[in-house]
Amino acid sequence: MNKYFSDLLPPALVRDMRRSLRSRGYLCMLIVFLLLATWFQYDSTLEDPIMGDNSYLMALISMVVLWFIIPSRAGNSVSADAGAKGSNFLMLTPLSSREIVWGTWVSALFQLLLVSGLGALIVWWRVSCSTNPAGDNQWLIYGVTVAVGAMMCAVFLFMSQLSRVLRTLLGVGVLVVCWQVVSVIWELVLMRENLFSMAELKEYFTGNTLYWIVGDYVLVIVLLLEFARRSYAAPAENCSRSVRVLAVLALLTVPLYQHVMAEQGGGQLIFACCYSIFACMSDALLPTYSLVAHDKRVWPLLPAYLQVPGLGQAAFFLLPVLAVVCWLYCRYQEGLMPEPEPMLLHVFTWLNVGYTLLFVLLITDLLCKRDSVHRPIVYAMCAPLLMLATMTVYFMSSSAVRPLAMAAMPFGCNMLSDELSTHISRGVKDGVWSVEVCSALGISTVVLMVTLLLLMWRGRRS
Numbered sequence: 145m146n147k148y149f150s151d152l153l154p155p156a157l158v159r160d161m162r163r164s165l166r167s168r169g170y171l172c173m174l175i176v177f178l179l180l181a182t183w184f185q186y187d188s189t190l191e192d193p194i195m196g197d198n199s200y201l202m203a204l205i206s207m208v209v210l211w212f213i214i215p216s217r218a219g220n221s222v223s224a225d226a227g228a229k230g231s232n233f234l235m236l237t238p239l240s241s242r243e244i245v246w247g248t249w250v251s252a253l254f255q256l257l258l259v260s261g262l263g264a265l266i267v268w269w270r271v272s273c274s275t276n277p278a279g280d281n282q283w284l285i286y287g288v289t290v291a292v293g294a295m296m297c298a299v300f301l302f303m304s305q306l307s308r309v310l311r312t313l314l315g316v317g318v319l320v321v322c323w324q325v326v327s328v329i330w331e332l333v334l335m336r337e338n339l340f341s342m343a344e345l346k347e348y349f350t351g352n353t354l355y356w357i358v359g360d361y362v363l364v365i366v367l368l369l370e371f372a373r374r375s376y377a378a379p380a381e382n383c384s385r386s387v388r389v390l391a392v393l394a395l396l397t398v399p400l401y402q403h404v405m406a407e408q409g410g411g412q413l414i415f416a417c418c419y420s421i422f423a424c425m426s427d428a429l430l431p432t433y434s435l436v437a438h439d440k441r442v443w444p445l446l447p448a449y450l451q452v453p454g455l456g457q458a459a460f461f462l463l464p465v466l467a468v469v470c471w472l473y474c475r476y477q478e479g480l481m482p483e484p485e486p487m488l489l490h491v492f493t494w495l496n497v498g499y500t501l502l503f504v505l506l507i508t509d510l511l512c513k514r515d516s517v518h519r520p521i522v523y524a525m526c527a528p529l530l531m532l533a534t535m536t537v538y539f540m541s542s543s544a545v546r547p548l549a550m551a552a553m554p555f556g557c558n559m560l561s562d563e564l565s566t567h568i569s570r571g572v573k574d575g576v577w578s579v580e581v582c583s584a585l586g587i588s589t590v591v592l593m594v595t596l597l598l599l600m601w602r603g604r605r606s
Contacts, residue, residue: 155239156247157254163221164255170217174209178262181205185266189273202270204323206263206286210256210293212318218252219300219311226305226375241376241383245301245369252297260290295361298368305375305430307517352405360415363394367423371430379433382441384453388461391423395468402476413476417469421501424465428458428505429523431515434603455509455603459596463498470494488581495588496557502595503554504530509602530554551587 164170184198184205222245239247267286296318303311370386377383394416401412434454442451450461470490507530508523534553541549550556 154243154247154250155237156244157251160218160221160248160251161254164217164251167217170213173213174259177205177209177213178259181263181266185270188270202266206289208319209259209263210289211296211321212315214252214256214259214293215296215300216315218248218297219304222248222301222304222372222375223311241373241378241381242370244376245372249297249301249365249369249372252301253294256290256293256297260286260293291361295365295368298365298372301372302368304372305517306520309518310521356401356405356412359397360412360419363390363419366390367419371426374430374432380435380437380441382438382451382453383432384427384458385442385451387423387427388450391420391465394419394423395465395472398472398476410476413472417473420465420469421462424458424462425501425505425523427453428455428462429508429519431517431519455505455514456600457603459502459505459599459603462501463592463596466494466498466501488585492551492585492588493557495585495592496551496555499588499592499595500530500554500556502592502599506595506599506602509599547584548587551584552591556588 181202184201188198264286267282271282299314300311303314367387367390370383370390373381374383398413398416405412432453434452434457438452439448442448449457470493474490504523504526507526508519511526512519512522531554534550534555537549537553538546
């Protein structure tokens, strides 16, 4: 029989909770913000409030605490473990990387729920003292704020394995988003009378729509935590297979949602496309190991090359994902538009988008080492430079050479979509394809395959 209750809990959760309790700065910030929220609420109950209408400040406090302070502490904890990977005793235990990451996230979630529970008392106090007809909406908005905070814990755990510059930019971005939400959305919902009724807000969070939101919410959290596993994973552990399964799973939800909720099909298509491409690109950009031992830890009946980590493997897996995205978009457009775009134009778009993503990935791999934490930043810097180069070639080339030049340049489909659409539409009517269309498709296919082969060659295992 265990003597202490902590022995019954996951070890990673207990360790992270103890680390949080020993962090004086973290506890002091939570106490200060809770005291400020209590003071602002007390001030709003006075006949002549000192701060006036402090709804903005109350909203800002809740979002900073739940979206930044608690998630940032969890991310810094994982970042410290990743920095001391060789001397981290938690990695010497029988715990798997998934158990460590999920235990840390559950610890952050428990702290978030504890703080939000104290905040709920302040919200109850505020609603009971409010004469605003929209005051009851604060409960729903506060619940959404807490749910976003739980996702932000997973976001900061995902970012913990990246460079400090990128984590700082993310923190600044979170604060900017907090301010925008406070200054715009919060005012629209709470300050203007009869703008939203509680019934209208509840309709969005009931029935099939609620299942749609919760399903996508769970998919995002699971994907982010699967990427966070790499901070604790051993070199021989395969951290790419689960990510690729999640990318395929997100695409499979599109026809299901279009069958069950036709009105939400477009939104789910956009989410699934962004989700799958983000998963594939993060798998290729984040530091990982590519060992021969990974081939022994694969599922049967499936090609091992699609299941093991590596630069070439991730690039190869990206192309069928983009093909499925293109096919789903075509099917959705056929049911939505009376005259959808020609299929050949979507094929060219798929070829050029795949070539663009892989070419920028190749440039990034040439500039950065495979285990560098700065690879996402370099990728984000190379993309606009290549787009600028493509725009320069577009305006400098003649009309006769322009289709061929754009087919060989990244982001060429953005510059050439109108011209190719005209040529392809004319070819569909006449039954004869123009030289421009055939040449553009041929060049796009060649440059895509050459880039893919270069990535596979650079990602080969010794």
